[in-house]
Amino acid sequence: MRIAFVTPEFDPLVRRTPLAEVAAALPKALAEAGSEVAVFLPYTAALQTDRVTDLMPLASVSAQDIDGRTHFRIHKGKVGNVQVYLFQHPQFFDGRNPYGGDEGPYEDNWRRYAVFARAVLESFETLSFEPDVIHCFDWATGILPLIHEIEFVAKRPDHAASKAGTYFQIHNIAMQGTFEREVLPRLGLPYRVFQSVGGLEVAGKVNFLKAGTEFATIIGTHSPGHAERIQQQDRGYGLEDAFRRRSKELVGIANGIDYSAWDPGTDPLLPRNFSIKDKTLNGKTKCKTTLQGLLKLESGARTPLMAMLGRFDADSGTEILAEILTTALERGVEAVLMGTGRPDIHDRLKTIQTTFFGRCRVLEGYQPAIAHQILGAADMLILPAHYNPGNALCAIGMRYGAVPIVYGGGGLEDYVVDLQKNARSGTGVHFPVYSGESLLEGIEAARKLYKNPAAWKQVTSRCMRQDFSWGATAEEYLKAYRRVTRRTKRTPAP
Numbered sequence: 001m002r003i004a005f006v007t008p009e010f011d012p013l014v015r016r017t018p019l020a021e022v023a024a025a026l027p028k029a030l031a032e033a034g035s036e037v038a039v040f041l042p043y044t045a046a047l048q049t050d051r052v053t054d055l056m057p058l059a060s061v062s063a064q065d066i067d068g069r070t071h072f073r074i075h076k077g078k079v080g081n082v083q084v085y086l087f088q089h090p091q092f093f094d095g096r097n098p099y100g101g102d103e104g105p106y107e108d109n110w111r112r113y114a115v116f117a118r119a120v121l122e123s124f125e126t127l128s129f130e131p132d133v134i135h136c137f138d139w140a141t142g143i144l145p146l147i148h149e150i151e152f153v154a155k156r157p158d159h160a161a162s163k164a165g166t167y168f169q170i171h172n173i174a175m176q177g178t179f180e181r182e183v184l185p186r187l188g189l190p191y192r193v194f195q196s197v198g199g200l201e202v203a204g205k206v207n208f209l210k211a212g213t214e215f216a217t218i219i220g221t222h223s224p225g226h227a228e229r230i231q232q233q234d235r236g237y238g239l240e241d242a243f244r245r246r247s248k249e250l251v252g253i254a255n256g257i258d259y260s261a262w263d264p265g266t267d268p269l270l271p272r273n274f275s276i277k278d279k280t281l282n283g284k285t286k287c288k289t290t291l292q293g294l295l296k297l298e299s300g301a302r303t304p305l306m307a308m309l310g311r312f313d314a315d316s317g318t319e320i321l322a323e324i325l326t327t328a329l330e331r332g333v334e335a336v337l338m339g340t341g342r343p344d345i346h347d348r349l350k351t352i353q354t355t356f357f358g359r360c361r362v363l364e365g366y367q368p369a370i371a372h373q374i375l376g377a378a379d380m381l382i383l384p385a386h387y388n389p390g391n392a393l394c395a396i397g398m399r400y401g402a403v404p405i406v407y408g409g410g411g412l413e414d415y416v417v418d419l420q421k422n423a424r425s426g427t428g429v430h431f432p433v434y435s436g437e438s439l440l441e442g443i444e445a446a447r448k449l450y451k452n453p454a455a456w457k458q459v460t461s462r463c464m465r466q467d468f469s470w471g472a473t474a475e476e477y478l479k480a481y482r483r484v485t486r487r488t489k490r491t492p493a494p
Contacts, residue, residue: 001481002036003027004131004164006120008098008113008140010039013079014047016098018392019171023137024079025258026477029470031081033478038129040120042112043075043088045095052077052084061126063118066111066186072119074127085127087119098140109140110179110206114187117144121152124160131164133481139177142168142212146193146200149215165488167480168216170209173230173237174315174387177208197245202238213242217484219250222391225414227252249487251480254415256470257395264400264464269372274401276464281457284401287376294373295361297334304450305334306443307378307402309371309393310385312341312349317384317407322348323436328443329356336374338363378402379456380446383412386434391415391468398463403456404428405442415468419459420445427463 005027009020027037041047049055055077062069075086088094092112100106121144124130136144145166152162183206184194193199193211200211213219221227227250230236231243243250264283265275271290274283285301292299306328312318318337322345329335329352337349337360349362363370375381381397381404388394388411394404395415406412408430419426431442450456 001133001478001485002129002131003030003038003481004120004124004129004134005037005039005137006117006134006141006144007039007041007137009137010041010079010084012048012051013041013084014044014098016046017172019138021258021392022169022171022255024082025256025470026135026474027082028080029256029474030477033471033474035478038083038085038127038131039079040085040087040123042093042098042116043073043086044093044098046097047086049077052079052086054078055086058085059123059126061119061123063115063122064188065115066188070115072116072123074123085123087116087123089115089119092116109177110183110187110208113140113177113208114143114147117141117147118151120144121148121159121161124164130160133167133484134161134164135167135169136212136216137169138171139175139209139212142177142208142210143187143200144212145215145217146189146211150190150193163488165217165484166215167218167220167484168212169220170213171222173209173221173239176202176210176237176239178202179206179208181206197241210239210242213239213246217249217487218480219243219246220480221250221252223254223411223414224252226411229409229411251483252414253476253480254468254473255391255395256473257392257399257468259399259469262396262399264376267372267376269369270376271373274376276461281401281460284376284460287373288379291336291373291377292334295336296358297336297361298358303332303334304379304447305336305377306380306382306405306446307335307374308337308339308382308384309366309374310339312337312339312345314342315385315387316341317382317386317434317439318345318349320434320436320439321382321384322352324440324443325349325352325360326355327440329359331444331447333359333380333443333447335360336363336378337361338366338371338374340365375400375402379450380405380443382439382443383407383410384431384439386410388412395466395468398427398466399468401460401464403446403459403463405439405446406430407434407439408432409434415466419449425462426459427466 007023011020272286381402416428
């Protein structure tokens with residue numbers, strides 16, 4: 001099967017959000033499974049070309065813009081086993097980042113990504129690449145399925161782009177790409193698409209995420225449970241009606257994890273490696289005592305160490321964690337928190353650190369080497385966000401033997417079996433209400449279980465045995481792509 005991936009980010013070339021990791025890992029896994037894949041990416045200022053092998057200018061392609069046609073220069077290269085095409089444009093992408101600069105999002109993002117979508121679709125014939133499926137990621141590519149439908153399938157049925165179906169993957173539903181309705185004629189789109197039912201209108205504005213949701217052949221999100229939840233009232237960020245109408249085309253597939261990069265058995269950043277084969281998990285104990293010494297925490301194998309990595313803001317749940325952190329520390333846990341975000345939350349956490357010197361450390365920024373050591377040392381991983389657009393950190397933490405504590409309505413409950421409901425197969429703890437009090441109850445439930453070393457070791461072992469590999473995930477995507485090709489009535493290439 002031939003798949004074209006269209007994305008604003010691609011790790012390790014350009015990373016602004018966790019989307020970059022998914023957009024890179026999935027094509028790699030599919031290529032390893034035998035599919036023919038190519039990634040189409042804007043050539044932005046942030047792009048690290050030294051990570052691309054055999055990079056060379058290849059061709060030019062023109063696309064419709066406001067004042068006529070404009071030209072892109074296409075560069076070709078490879079990242080590992082994946083073919084990448086970089087689309088260069090002096091006005092839209094040269095010297096600019098994927099989404100915005102220091103002052104916020106670029107005002108012409110609607111124009112940049114509409115023209116980019118047209119250029120990608122036009123390029124399939126230029127590059128002699130005839131995909132079975134065009135896989136689009138998030139709002140920046142949400143306009144592509146609409147343009148594909150009304151400008152190619154309807155008007156140019158013999159074009160290589162028209163013969164493909166589209167798969168629109170929603171990674172972060174909160175970021176939707178909304179613009180004033182006045183941009184619609186400048187986008188070159190007919191007014192008939194500006195409607196709430198079957199169109200790209202939400203609250204009187206043009207919404208790129210809605211465009212992808214309405215016009216893609218199949219819509220995907222990051223878990224089966226999440227696909228169900230976003231159809232519920234007030235759970236779909238204003239798009240609930242669209243998701244309900246398209247429920248038969250909506251699928252949920254768990255993201256995979258690159259275990260070659262995250263494996264405690266081989267991780268060179270850990271002071272001692274360990275794996276599920278180590279029945280005593282002495283290696284994890286060594287990681288814990290080493291981190292305690294490094295961060296000047298009180299050493300104690302029987303003191304549970306809980307960790308949180310991510311943003312210090314309300315969306316990540318740090319706000320409710322800060323409400324109850326003092327009480328949790330008083331009850332006999334240690335805490336390590338790493339991240340950046342709101343100054344007021346950061347200052348509040350630093351004050352707690354000062355009060356509980358030796359029991360709490362707050363690390364500003366993201367330090368990759370320390371992040372690996374934190375995961376190797378942590379007994380518990382706190383994931384309190386009210387909405388999780390992916391399971392990566394949770395799955396990685398479980399592989400490193402850190403038992404997750406998650407909000408039961410945020411999306412991770414599909415991956416974490418609640419110990420409070422199923423002690424024999426549980427892999428973590430759910431707190432059911434999004435509040436500090438409920439989070440504290442979840443931490444307390446985990447802390448009490450930790451007092452039983454044998455029971456805790458069983459839970460840790462179950463966590464480490466979970467398989468969230470990209471190989472397993474790729475098989476699920478191939479099933480979804482077959483749904484795309486069936487709906488477009490085309491036999492996929494072998």
